[in-house]
Amino acid sequence: MEWTLEVVQVPVTDLDRAIAFYRDQMGFTLDHRTTAGDMDFAQLTPPGSGCSIVIGNPAQQQMEPGALHGMQLVVSDARAAREELLGRGVEAGEITVFDERDGGTFFGFSDPDGNSWMVQEMKVRAEHPLIPRKEVTREQ
Template identity: 65%
Template structure:
């Protein structure tokens, strides 16, 4: 049986501001923003990812205090290009650090408006071999 990780909850204090941050600054695709009557939920997905982030006002999405999700990780083929893209969109990013010259050893971080933290890791092999084949590559 396959077990796939497809959604991670990101606890936020202001849903509108967070959707704008992840969509407009980080570049995630807004899959849906739904008002269920008793609460609102938004789901966003990074391009090329099989896992999305969910945030909202429903009680189960408020179990963690805003800003307490740490250790989330994104993988890109070129960390310096990703860093420049995010900084160009107004995201406050840490400097790119090379911990190891081997593939996978180049990283930088950023935080959302609530302080939830992300690490961006460079894996150059993703340029030619994405984990999930892109529709435009078919």
């Protein structure tokens, strides 16, 4: 049996501000925003990812905003990714090389609520993405 991680809840205080950050500054695709009764949440997916984030209710009911730390994104070029985020107004940390081998280069950033993320460089992802590019068909 295969088990896939497809959604992670990220607790935020302001849904509109969080959508603007993750969609407009991070470049995630807004898959949907759903409002039903007292539920108001959105699902967004990083480009090329098989795992999405959910923000708003119910996530904000289960964790304090800013409580999520150490989530990790993977890119094939950390320097280019950092420059892209800086250009979009994201305060990204400096690049640190813990190990010269592939996978040993990182930088971090936080969302407006203080949820922190690490970005790991895996150069192999340029040639061998986890999800074949032809399978990623989300519309912008």
